[in-house]
Amino acid sequence: MGRKRDILIAALILLALWQAAALLLDSMALPQPWIVLVDIGSRIADGSLLDDLAISTFRALCGIGLALAAAVPLGLAVGAEASLGRRLSPFIYLLYPIPHVVLLPLIIILFGIGNFSKIFLIALIVFFQILVTTRDAARTIHRNYFHAMQTLGATRLQIYRHVILPASLPKILTALRISIGTAVAILFFVESFATTTGLGYIIMDSWGRADYVALYTGISCMALLGFALYLLLDRLERRLCAWTRSN
Amino acid sequence: MIRVDAVSLSFTHEGEVSQVLQGISFAVEDQGSCAIIGPSGCGKTSLLFLLAGLLQPDAGTITIEGRPRTGTILQNYGLFPWKTVIDNIGLGLALKGAPKARIRTRVEGLLAEMGLAGFGRHYPAQLSGGMQQRVAMARALAIEPQILFMDEPLSSLDALSRERLQNLILEVWRDKRITTILVTHSIEEAVYLGRRIIVLSRRPGRILEIVDNPGAGDREYRQTEQFFRHCNQLRRILKEEDDGPQA
Numbered sequence: 001m002g003r004k005r006d007i008l009i010a011a012l013i014l015l016a017l018w019q020a021a022a023l024l025l026d027s028m029a030l031p032q033p034w035i036v037l038v039d040i041g042s043r044i045a046d047g048s049l050l051d052d053l054a055i056s057t058f059r060a061l062c063g064i065g066l067a068l069a070a071a072v073p074l075g076l077a078v079g080a081e082a083s084l085g086r087r088l089s090p091f092i093y094l095l096y097p098i099p100h101v102v103l104l105p106l107i108i109i110l111f112g113i114g115n116f117s118k119i120f121l122i123a124l125i126v127f128f129q130i131l132v133t134t135r136d137a138a139r140t141i142h143r144n145y146f147h148a149m150q151t152l153g154a155t156r157l158q159i160y161r162h163v164i165l166p167a168s169l170p171k172i173l174t175a176l177r178i179s180i181g182t183a184v185a186i187l188f189f190v191e192s193f194a195t196t197t198g199l200g201y202i203i204m205d206s207w208g209r210a211d212y213v214a215l216y217t218g219i220s221c222m223a224l225l226g227f228a229l230y231l232l233l234d235r236l237e238r239r240l241c242a243w244t245r246s247n
Numbered sequence: 248m249i250r251v252d253a254v255s256l257s258f259t260h261e262g263e264v265s266q267v268l269q270g271i272s273f274a275v276e277d278q279g280s281c282a283i284i285g286p287s288g289c290g291k292t293s294l295l296f297l298l299a300g301l302l303q304p305d306a307g308t309i310t311i312e313g314r315p316r317t318g319t320i321l322q323n324y325g326l327f328p329w330k331t332v333i334d335n336i337g338l339g340l341a342l343k344g345a346p347k348a349r350i351r352t353r354v355e356g357l358l359a360e361m362g363l364a365g366f367g368r369h370y371p372a373q374l375s376g377g378m379q380q381r382v383a384m385a386r387a388l389a390i391e392p393q394i395l396f397m398d399e400p401l402s403s404l405d406a407l408s409r410e411r412l413q414n415l416i417l418e419v420w421r422d423k424r425i426t427t428i429l430v431t432h433s434i435e436e437a438v439y440l441g442r443r444i445i446v447l448s449r450r451p452g453r454i455l456e457i458v459d460n461p462g463a464g465d466r467e468y469r470q471t472e473q474f475f476r477h478c479n480q481l482r483r484i485l486k487e488e489d490d491g492p493q494a
Contacts, residue, residue: 144321144322144323144325145327147296147301147321148319148321148325148326148327150300150301151299151300151301151317151318151319151321151396152338152339152342152386152390153339153342153343154342155342158342162327162330162338162342163327166327166329166330167329169329241329242370243328243329243330243370243372
């Protein structure tokens with residue numbers, strides 16, 4: 001497929017640029033990519049990287065999943081039910097622009113320094129991004145679709161299932177795409193302290209030890225994690241929104 | 248029997264009340280065909296929505312004897328772009344919890360009957376306007392209605408597909424003995440398809456005249472003198488209305 005080939009070529013060009021920059025700079029702070037790749041390979045082979053990769057993936061996925069599970073039903077309802085929208089939209093309006101990341105101390109006081117606090121912060125930030133997009137998508141569905149459902153004798157729940165959710169899904173997935181970037185960024189933030197596991201910890205720890213190869217191993221794995229989530233989402237979109245490509 | 252008795256309807260928009268329909272009374276007998284025509288904005292779509300139960304009148308009553316099954320074809324946005332042709336057609340039955348096997352046989356029969364064989368897995372956006380209206384027709388017929396409500400179903404089609412679909416509507420009415428109520432802004436369409444033609448005034452819509460048109464229902468009717476006489480009669484009524492009462 002042409003698209004896959006193009007992505008591969010772009011990846012190779014980026015690696016070549018990295019290689020060239022590393023040779024040119026000739027600094028410890030920028031190791032050559034093949035050294036980093038070998039380091040990743042050996043750490044995966046001896047199993048030490050797998051645990052960190054797994055825990056980071058787990059935290060990111062749980063955070064996004066939790067946010068989705070809460071934001072999609074709520075967003076659809078707030079968008080589709082006018083009275084609910086009138087009551088809740090002012091709260092969303094006030095709470096959305098807050099930089100939720102500053103709530104970290106509060107979250108740690110409430111939930112401790114374990115995994116749940118980390119997942120909760122990721123979920124909280126992603127929640128608002130998905131909520132606002134979902135609400136706006138559900139609010140702008142043409143009313144003729146509702147009329148058509150009414151003439152077929154649909155219940156409100158059936159209208160959610162056959163109209164409100166599928167009509168909003170393309171925009172929800174777009175929100176999710178943006179949220180993946182956010183989730184990985186917050187993941188780094190929450191893994192940079194009070195933990196000894198995760199890719200964020202590898203980055204902070206090797207930075208402190210001036211182990212630049214390990215530092216780049218952490219950075220590269222974080223990038224790969226984001227990329228893998230992105231690919232997963234692409235797959236999902238192809239399955240769920242085939243109709244948007246039929247126009 | 249459908250009986251409309253002294254029905255009025257008004258909309259309130261930003262505190263301003265506008266009268267849409269005023270003192271509408273008429274009746275359509277079982278297995279009859281009725282066309283509703285009038286200048287644009289006269290409230291003919293609202294009248295159809297009232298009949299189909301999508302709106303409630305401010306005053307007057309609409310009585311449909313014997314709680315019949317009804318099918319409705321809306322002007323635009325009636326089909327769901329996220330559902331395939333098969334799923335669109337089968338939706339009415341699926342919402343009523345019909346067994347899958349029964350839905351499948353019914354949908355396959357309708358695909359063949361409506362000339363849609365081979366297009367079942369397409370999405371609406373992949374079909375021409377004429378074919379989309381056939382899908383809408385198939386979906387309305389899927390639940391085997393006794394009354395069929397149509398809101399300008401052919402207004403966006405080219406002349407040729409329009410004529411073909413008019414013949415299809417005629418066949419549906421004659422062969423399946425379905426009561427049909429058709430809103431249209433085309434004089435020829437009203438005369439070809441409506442044994443009873445209700446002519447509405449400009450907004451607020453009142454009944455200007457009810458024209459009995461017993462010749463409708465025959466495919467050769469378009470070539471008869473009676474057809475032209477009725478067309479001219481309607482043209483005269485609508486033109487007088489357009490010129491205003493003084494002219």
